[in-house]
Amino acid sequence: MCRADRGVVLGLHRSGPDRDLLEHALSLGVRGIDTAYNYQGFTTHRALARTAADLLGDFTLSTKVGYFLSDTGERPVHSLDPARLRAAVERSADDLSRIPDVVFLHNPEVTLSELDPTESYDRLAAACATLSEASRSGLCGAWGIATWDPRPVAAAVEHRVSDIQPHVVLLRAGLSVAAPILSVGESLCRTMGVNTQHRWGMSPFAGSMADPAWGVVDLRAFLASDQDWSTPQAAFRLAYELPSVARIAVGTSNPAHLRELVAATAMRLNSAALVRYRELINEAP
Numbered sequence: 001m002c003r004a005d006r007g008v009v010l011g012l013h014r015s016g017p018d019r020d021l022l023e024h025a026l027s028l029g030v031r032g033i034d035t036a037y038n039y040q041g042f043t044t045h046r047a048l049a050r051t052a053a054d055l056l057g058d059f060t061l062s063t064k065v066g067y068f069l070s071d072t073g074e075r076p077v078h079s080l081d082p083a084r085l086r087a088a089v090e091r092s093a094d095d096l097s098r099i100p101d102v103v104f105l106h107n108p109e110v111t112l113s114e115l116d117p118t119e120s121y122d123r124l125a126a127a128c129a130t131l132s133e134a135s136r137s138g139l140c141g142a143w144g145i146a147t148w149d150p151r152p153v154a155a156a157v158e159h160r161v162s163d164i165q166p167h168v169v170l171l172r173a174g175l176s177v178a179a180p181i182l183s184v185g186e187s188l189c190r191t192m193g194v195n196t197q198h199r200w201g202m203s204p205f206a207g208s209m210a211d212p213a214w215g216v217v218d219l220r221a222f223l224a225s226d227q228d229w230s231t232p233q234a235a236f237r238l239a240y241e242l243p244s245v246a247r248i249a250v251g252t253s254n255p256a257h258l259r260e261l262v263a264a265t266a267m268r269l270n271s272a273a274l275v276r277y278r279e280l281i282n283e284a285p
């Protein structure tokens, strides 16, 4: 199993844009940046335009809307209100000084999980219609749904015969994703007609490699024979299969780490071990 272009996307959740790192990313063939309206205290879009406006055209740029400043300004609040979403998409294009290639609805499950099924469907459909209309009117190239926990989203979509059809879905990916999240994410994509090429993954290390589990895990059984890769590299490559996605948004502020991740996309995997892994996690209580 080996594909030439595995689509590494530099995620800006944990660090602000760094021009040197972006130039380094381009030199490695990284062509994606993923950000959000609310990252770094709602400042990342402007910071990107300020520090790297001339580089942004070389990247596929995705962002997300769904978190907003609260009235007190203390912490972001989640909302699926169409007017707020539309305003955030407009503001994003202004702040970036560029039309984003993709705008995701950011974690709709935060609001949906508090609603009954009918209201949940209606609110999700209205929010998606807002992003779809923004895409049609040229405020973004495409629109999608980014979800950390797809279960409330799937419950809403499956409540009715749905015409919610995002261009792209962004899902958690990798060894840390529990079986129910994996399988519901996959079935949600199938229900909405989103094929593998339009499924993207995120957070391949669940946010950090500092967890002691990463220090003891042995991933060699997942590799096709005669290969020598580090644990972060193997975990990153496996994330493209768990679930099957075309691109992965990963966070790093370390140029050497980024180089390792790009190199890892050439890794060949033992597909039988992956099948067995899915069986085992599905059987787990």
Ligand SMILES: NC(=O)c1ccc[n+]([C@@H]2O[C@H](COP(=O)([O-])OP(=O)(O)OC[C@H]3O[C@@H](n4cnc5c(N)ncnc54)[C@H](OP(=O)(O)O)[C@@H]3O)[C@@H](O)[C@H]2O)c1
Pocket (backbone or CB within 6 Å): 010, 011, 012, 013, 014, 034, 035, 064, 106, 107, 146, 147, 148, 170, 202, 203, 204, 205, 206, 207, 208, 209, 232, 233, 249, 250, 251, 252, 253, 254, 256, 257, 258, 260, 261
């Ligand atoms: N709901 C959502 O929409 C959502 C939620 C979460 C994430 N995301 C997207 O996914 C992106 C990535 O998520 P994330 O940053 O939370 O988690 P992540 O990519 O799983 O983990 C980032 C961590 O991994 C470390 N790392 C990266 N490459 C490494 C390597 N080769 N060796 C050792 N450590 C390495 C980084 O440290 P160093 O800096 O030291 O390399 C950083 O601490 C975000 O930026 C965002 O774009 C979206």
